[in-house]
Amino acid sequence: xxxxxxxxxxxxxxxxxxxxxxxxxxxxxxxSLNVATTLDPGVSHMTITTSGDEQIIEQIxxxxxxxxxxxxxxxxxxxxxxxxxxxxxxxxxxxxxRGEVLRIADIFRCKVVDVSLNDLTLEATGTQEKTQAIINxxxxxxxxxxxxxxxxxMRRSMQPDGQQA
Amino acid sequence: xPKELTGAQILLESxxxxxxxxxxxxPGGAVIDIYDALADSPLEHILVRHEQGAVHAADGxxxxxxxxxxCLVTSGPGxxxxxTGIATAYADSIPMVIFTGQVSSPLIGNDAFQEVDIVGITxxxxxxxxxxxxxxxxxxxxRQAFYLARTGxxxxxxxxxxxxxxxxxxxxxxxxxxRMRSYNPNYKPNLVQLRRAAELAVEAKRPLILxxxxxxxxxxxxxxxxxxxxxSIPVVSTLMGLSGFPCTHPLWMxxxxxxxxxxxxxxxxxxxxxxxxxxxFADRVTxxxxxxxxxxxxxxxxxxxxxIRKNVKVDVPVVADCRETLEQLYxxxxxxxxxxxxxxDHKEWLDRLNMFRQEYPLSYSKNxxxxxxxxxxxxxxxAPENTxxxxxxxxxxxxxxxxxxxxxxxxxxxSGGLGTMGYGLPxxxxxxxxxxxxxxxxxxxxxxxxxxxxxxxxxxxxxxPVKVLILNNCNLGMVRQWQELFYAGNYMATCMTGQPxxxxxxxxxxxxxxxxxHESELMETLAKALSSPNPAIIDxxxxxxxxxxxxxxxxxxxxxxxxx
Ligand SMILES: Cc1ncc(C[n+]2csc(CCOP(=O)(O)OP(=O)(O)O)c2C)c(N)n1
Numbered sequence: 001x002x003x004x005x006x007x008x009x010x011x012x013x014x015x016x017x018x019x020x021x022x023x024x025x026x027x028x029x030x031x032s033l034n035v036a037t038t039l040d041p042g043v044s045h046m047t048i049t050t051s052g053d054e055q056i057i058e059q060i061x062x063x064x065x066x067x068x069x070x071x072x073x074x075x076x077x078x079x080x081x082x083x084x085x086x087x088x089x090x091x092x093x094x095x096x097x098r099g100e101v102l103r104i105a106d107i108f109r110c111k112v113v114d115v116s117l118n119d120l121t122l123e124a125t126g127t128q129e130k131t132q133a134i135i136n137x138x139x140x141x142x143x144x145x146x147x148x149x150x151x152x153x154m155r156r157s158m159q160p161d162g163q164q165a
Numbered sequence: 166x167p168k169e170l171t172g173a174q175i176l177l178e179s180x181x182x183x184x185x186x187x188x189x190x191x192p193g194g195a196v197i198d199i200y201d202a203l204a205d206s207p208l209e210h211i212l213v214r215h216e217q218g219a220v221h222a223a224d225g226x227x228x229x230x231x232x233x234x235x236c237l238v239t240s241g242p243g244x245x246x247x248x249t250g251i252a253t254a255y256a257d258s259i260p261m262v263i264f265t266g267q268v269s270s271p272l273i274g275n276d277a278f279q280e281v282d283i284v285g286i287t288x289x290x291x292x293x294x295x296x297x298x299x300x301x302x303x304x305x306x307x308r309q310a311f312y313l314a315r316t317g318x319x320x321x322x323x324x325x326x327x328x329x330x331x332x333x334x335x336x337x338x339x340x341x342x343x344r345m346r347s348y349n350p351n352y353k354p355n356l357v358q359l360r361r362a363a364e365l366a367v368e369a370k371r372p373l374i375l376x377x378x379x380x381x382x383x384x385x386x387x388x389x390x391x392x393x394x395x396x397s398i399p400v401v402s403t404l405m406g407l408s409g410f411p412c413t414h415p416l417w418m419x420x421x422x423x424x425x426x427x428x429x430x431x432x433x434x435x436x437x438x439x440x441x442x443x444x445x446f447a448d449r450v451t452x453x454x455x456x457x458x459x460x461x462x463x464x465x466x467x468x469x470x471x472x473i474r475k476n477v478k479v480d481v482p483v484v485a486d487c488r489e490t491l492e493q494l495y496x497x498x499x500x501x502x503x504x505x506x507x508x509x510d511h512k513e514w515l516d517r518l519n520m521f522r523q524e525y526p527l528s529y530s531k532n533x534x535x536x537x538x539x540x541x542x543x544x545x546x547x548a549p550e551n552t553x554x555x556x557x558x559x560x561x562x563x564x565x566x567x568x569x570x571x572x573x574x575x576x577x578x579x580s581g582g583l584g585t586m587g588y589g590l591p592x593x594x595x596x597x598x599x600x601x602x603x604x605x606x607x608x609x610x611x612x613x614x615x616x617x618x619x620x621x622x623x624x625x626x627x628x629x630p631v632k633v634l635i636l637n638n639c640n641l642g643m644v645r646q647w648q649e650l651f652y653a654g655n656y657m658a659t660c661m662t663g664q665p666x667x668x669x670x671x672x673x674x675x676x677x678x679x680x681x682x683h684e685s686e687l688m689e690t691l692a693k694a695l696s697s698p699n700p701a702i703i704d705x706x707x708x709x710x711x712x713x714x715x716x717x718x719x720x721x722x723x724x725x726x727x728x729x
Binding site (some may be wrong): 078 | 346347474
């Protein structure tokens with residue numbers, strides 16, 4: 001099963017390789033990983049998307065917690081959270097097909113961020129299902145390039161009735 | 166103005182404040198400033214002959230004393246030579262701090278002379294490691310390194326020291342406290358879990374304590390003994406747990422695992438409750454996992470949460486210090502169980518195990534050649550109470566584990582996790598530094614001993630009366646045993662015909678040399694060698710065909726043992 005893990009770590013050199021080494025050394029799987037500093041410049045936030053059965057996920061979380069440089073590890077599978085990924089996608093779009101590509105872009109609220117005679121570059125944001133759907137729909141036009149951030153996630157806040165959304 | 170110290174002086178002063186009295190090392194360009202400052206320090210430095218020896222010596226020192234072992238090596242090849250020792254300590258959770266020299270800060274990353282990324286290389290085999298970049302953080306980093314090494318699940322911590330920092334000066338500020346927001350090991354057991362464990366223990370008809378190296382590491386032996394005695398629970402041990410419980414005790418049921426006793430593995434197979442303390446259920450202990458302890462509940466006590474539910478399913482996990490847990494468990498058990506007489510309750514179970522013990526004792530047959538098991542029995546008989554046994558790896562290690570009667574914790578030093586040949590001699594040397602009054606014996610194979618034989622020079626130079634007992638079979642015996650049993654006797658690359666004359670070798674180093682080739686000489690010569698005030702090598706020519714039994718073939722279940 002796919003799990004999104006939120007990991008707060010000390011922002012110091014080598015931290016990323018400690019995390020990456022843990023995954024590679026123990027044969028765990030990383031689907032995506034992103035990292036950037038938080039409001040506290042001494043702390044970085046990593047979002048790691050991984051998969052495995054229950055026992056493996058438990059080991060991954062425990063091993064991450066065991067790293068001396070990790071401050072907090074949360075498994076979003078147990079919590080309600082907002083998930084987003086951003087994607088830049090460059091699609092072949094000559095005069096004849098530009099209209100159709102733009103229509104699809106519009107339906108998914110993609111932004112056009114670059115355009116040339118032969119292609120369009122779109123910026124798309126959404127859940128992974130959404131970015132995947134965009135890819136599927138644009139495939140037939142010819143996709144020239146794709147870059148994706150991988151999943152970012154944030155826990156949802158409490159609702160006024162005290163329930164988590 | 167406050168007095169300024171050089172980085173080298175700060176390092177030595179910090180070591181001193183951490184309670185270091187002796188450390189092991191080898192100099193080189195990147196650490197020469199540290200050695201320069203050492204002249205004015207009260208610390209005792211033991212100059213080894215190979216950096217691997219320094220790390221194993223620090224390891225043996227730590228295991229024998231319970232203190233943090235310390236070593237210092239130079240950059241590049243000095244640091245890479247240390248890696249096997251570091252990995253050995255990591256596999257066995259030994260508290261240790263390794264200081265490595267590094268090229269000067271401006272040169273780092275330039276492929277400078279004797280530069281390696283030792284922090285990168287040792288990341289997977291240290292508990293944590295540091296490259297010190299800021300001299301004002303040096304004292305704090307050292308303090309953290311010692312703190313990390315000795316707390317929680319202990320382990321080796323490496324500190325990489327650029328040469329320019331050792332030369333530069335700054336004000337020395339000693340942090341009184343160590344606080345790390347990202348590191349907070351839990352020592353206190355959870356009471357709810359303790360109660361659940363106690364309920365299972367009260368119900369159990371065939372309970373068993375399985376102890377591992379964590380019992381020795383956390384000095385939990387006495388607490389464990391108290392529980393075992395009060396509630397009449399038999400005790401088995403992993404290779405790493407040996408010495409944690411006296412082998413002479415009626416509740417002692419021996420070592421489990423690949424070369425464990427029949428009755429010990431039988432106990433693990435038939436028990437209905439395993440109270441596992443400070444062990445990680447390694448493959449050498451469990452045998453085939455799918456049938457391991459099928460009918461048992463498992464209570465698993467370990468300070469490291471990653472050890473729990475890694476290999477076996479656990480009913481009651483207790484993440485806490487072994488000693489504290491056992492002390493509290495005693496109280497909780499007592500409260501749960503006032504009315505029951507456990508001796509009577511467990512009599513049937515103990516009788517059954519003792520029957521197995523009688524039927525399948527650890528044994529060997531005599532044939533006129535010297536049997537290695539007999540040598541270890543003789544050693545066990547002759548050795549005074551606090552004798553420390555360090556082993557190499559292979560058959561010598563297993564015979565020692567099976568036939569030496571340990572009675573005192575921290576008297577058994579062996580590379581259990583990594584299985585490092587060449588560990589024993591330097592580890593014995595380190596242990597002798599920590600325990601100058603104890604008899605320290607390195608039980609060795611003729612193969613392993615040659616992996617760090619150079620430390621004989623260190624031993625002689627420092628007048629350390631270490632005894633090396635070579636079980637000489639002119640073979641890489643354990644590998645040969647596998648070839649005989651599982652590879653149709655295809656003895657590739659295990660016969661060593663060019664062995665040196667170990668007696669002459671001992672003498673060349675300035676130690677005493679003894680040779681035993683007939684069984685009739687064994688007791689007398691061994692007694693003479695062991696009572697010598699000098700270091701000695703005792704070369705015992707054993708039966709070359711002898712194998713270690715019982716044996717659970719790799720991947721087989723614990724009750725599928727080969728007996729002969
Ligand atoms: C550094 C290292 N290299 C290789 C091995 C594999 N190995 C395990 S036991 C063994 C044979 C050891 O022979 P010896 O020291 O003579 O001991 P014996 O088994 O004969 O008692 C070998 C080669 C090892 N454990 N460690």
